[in-house]
Amino acid sequence: MREASHRLAHHGLGKANLIDMVQLSGTTPPPLPSDHLFVEGAAETYAAQMARVVAEVIDRLRAVERPFAGTPLHEIERLVDTVDLDRTVPFDAAVDELSRVYLDHAIWFHEPTYVAHLNCPVALPALAAEAIASAVNTSVDTWDQSTAGTLIERRLVDWTAGLIGFGDDADGVFTSGGTQSNLQALLLAREHAAHRLTGAPFEPELAPRLRVLATRETHFSVQKATRLLGLGSSAVRQVATLPDGRMDPAALRAALHDLVADGDVPMAVVATAGTTDRGCVDPLAELAPLARQHGAWLHVDAAYGCGLLLSPTRRHLLDGIEHADSVTVDYHKSFFQPVASSAIVVRRGADLRHVAFHADYLNPKAAVVPNQVDKSLQTTRRLDALKLWLTLRVVGAEALGGMFDAVIDLAGEVHGRLQLDPDFETLGRSQLSTVLFRFRPYGVTVAQSDELNPAIRAALFDEGRAIVAGTRVDGRHWLKLTLLNPQATGHDLDAVIERVRRAGRRQLAEDADGLEAVAG
Numbered sequence: 254m255r256e257a258s259h260r261l262a263h264h265g266l267g268k269a270n271l272i273d274m275v276q277l278s279g280t281t282p283p284p285l286p287s288d289h290l291f292v293e294g295a296a297e298t299y300a301a302q303m304a305r306v307v308a309e310v311i312d313r314l315r316a317v318e319r320p321f322a323g324t325p326l327h328e329i330e331r332l333v334d335t336v337d338l339d340r341t342v343p344f345d346a347a348v349d350e351l352s353r354v355y356l357d358h359a360i361w362f363h364e365p366t367y368v369a370h371l372n373c374p375v376a377l378p379a380l381a382a383e384a385i386a387s388a389v390n391t392s393v394d395t396w397d398q399s400t401a402g403t404l405i406e407r408r409l410v411d412w413t414a415g416l417i418g419f420g421d422d423a424d425g426v427f428t429s430g431g432t433q434s435n436l437q438a439l440l441l442a443r444e445h446a447a448h449r450l451t452g453a454p455f456e457p458e459l460a461p462r463l464r465v466l467a468t469r470e471t472h473f474s475v476q477k478a479t480r481l482l483g484l485g486s487s488a489v490r491q492v493a494t495l496p497d498g499r500m501d502p503a504a505l506r507a508a509l510h511d512l513v514a515d516g517d518v519p520m521a522v523v524a525t526a527g528t529t530d531r532g533c534v535d536p537l538a539e540l541a542p543l544a545r546q547h548g549a550w551l552h553v554d555a556a557y558g559c560g561l562l563l564s565p566t567r568r569h570l571l572d573g574i575e576h577a578d579s580v581t582v583d584y585h586k587s588f589f590q591p592v593a594s595s596a597i598v599v600r601r602g603a604d605l606r607h608v609a610f611h612a613d614y615l616n617p618k619a620a621v622v623p624n625q626v627d628k629s630l631q632t633t634r635r636l637d638a639l640k641l642w643l644t645l646r647v648v649g650a651e652a653l654g655g656m657f658d659a660v661i662d663l664a665g666e667v668h669g670r671l672q673l674d675p676d677f678e679t680l681g682r683s684q685l686s687t688v689l690f691r692f693r694p695y696g697v698t699v700a701q702s703d704e705l706n707p708a709i710r711a712a713l714f715d716e717g718r719a720i721v722a723g724t725r726v727d728g729r730h731w732l733k734l735t736l737l738n739p740q741a742t743g744h745d746l747d748a749v750i751e752r753v754r755r756a757g758r759r760q761l762a763e764d765a766d767g768l769e770a771v772a773g
């Protein structure tokens with residue numbers, strides 16, 4: 254009774270009014286909108302709804318045998334478009350519908366033959382923590398919205414800073430992903446340069462002189478960030494790479510020298526620890542002193558390679574990362590976390606002041622309690638740290654590092670097999686878990702293989718039994734495997750390669766038939 258009258262009061266309705274309403278209409282009143290909210294009295298509905306969706310996902314985990322059902326785009330479009338968003342249905346019916354519209358055609362990253370992009374199977378405790386974070390709905394911006402959440406995020410930032418090798422001054426903040434982390438890093442770099450040059454915040458007049466040094470392997474989000482920061486895409490200067498795709502320190506030295514000679518300002522050097530395509534780690538220890546000599550901010554984009562921080566055998570690949578001014582870490586790539594989970598970590602916490610803004614209603618300057626909004630580009634922000642927290646407590650850093658090592662080992666194994674296979678060519682050798690290769694059997698020219706390989710990729714996707722990625726290097730098309738599933742075996746990967754081979758042969762046969770038909 255207390256529950257019912259509480260809800261009525263909440264809606265401005267007295268009990269007597271409601272009885273009148275029922276008597277007048279002669280029917281049960283429709284549920285109050287708050288019956289659908291996570292509020293007092295909702296426990297049973299909440300439990301039932303959660304149980305239903307967990308059961309639905311478990312069914313998929315058991316039944317799904319391929320990364321994609323292969324449903325054509327127009328069919329998925331039809332399914333999505335025909336849902337009437339202006340009409341409600343009971344929860345179970347809505348979940349049935351969602352199952353048909355979404356789950357039946359989802360891409361399943363936990364399937365071992367999904368080897369396309371940087372998507373990982375996720376740690377189970379992280380999923381449990383997601384359920385808590387969504388229900389509590391903490392916004393980790395101010396203390397009065399997140400309390401312990403603030404401290405949990407801070408502990409994890411400190412923990413990550415410790416892994417990087419930063420000292421006690423380090424700080425950072427969780428972000429929505431590598432793109433946002435890179436943007437924030439370059440914003441800090443821009444302000445750092447402006448203060449060094451003029452003693453004041455950035456003004457547009459400075460833009461034409463500020464330069465960012467990167468390579469062609471650098472993630473596109475860096476280019477996008479310079480545009481967003483008012484520096485223009487031409488602010489990014491490409492430093493030549495070594496043959497394996499890593500930034501060439503001699504070329505960086507020369508580029509820095511040339512910039513300064515032209516009167517430009519090297520605002521930042523962006524090194525990558527784990528490039529998206531070739532999986533290489535720039536030689537951080539050699540790049541760091543060059544950046545420092547010229548007063549350039551060193552940002553290390555370790556969105557992909559951050560898993561090396563936990564690797565029992567390959568941590569040395571990140572040697573020198575401790576000299577960075579800022580580091581991007583995507584836990585949702587190599588720490589097996591669900592999207593989104595990323596952080597920017599800076600060597601000197603004071604540098605984060607460049608994104609601080611004090612609003613009277615939220616975080617006035619005089620506030621004495623800790624808050625994270627001062628350090629973030631976002632205001633309202635999910636407590637994404639919670640899932641990493643629970644993962645560390647249950648799975649542990651060592652196991653995460655071991656899983657990342659396992660996929661790197663597997664990539665090496667697959668690369669080795671492809672090298673020996675006369676139907677395939679490989680490009681380079683990833684230090685992480687990508688494999689670049691193309692189907693090019695005897696007699697197929699490079700130009701033909703540029704047509705053939707994208708067609709193979711598309712055919713595989715349409716079939717849905719294995720999903721691979723594709724990219725261009727030096728204008729040539731390559732297929733890409735990105736391995737992030739430690740449960741995948743050499744056998745699974747052999748199956749993927751065989752599918753590629755079969756699709757390639759089919760394509761060649763079709764092309765030959767086509768040519769014959771034209772000739773005939």
Ligand SMILES: Cc1ncc(COP(=O)(O)O)c(C=O)c1O
Pocket residue numbers: 371429430431432433435472474525527528529554556557583595
């Ligand atoms: C090296 C690198 N940096 C940054 C990003 C962007 O990360 P996100 O997709 O989390 O924004 C990616 C994404 O693949 C990446 O590979």
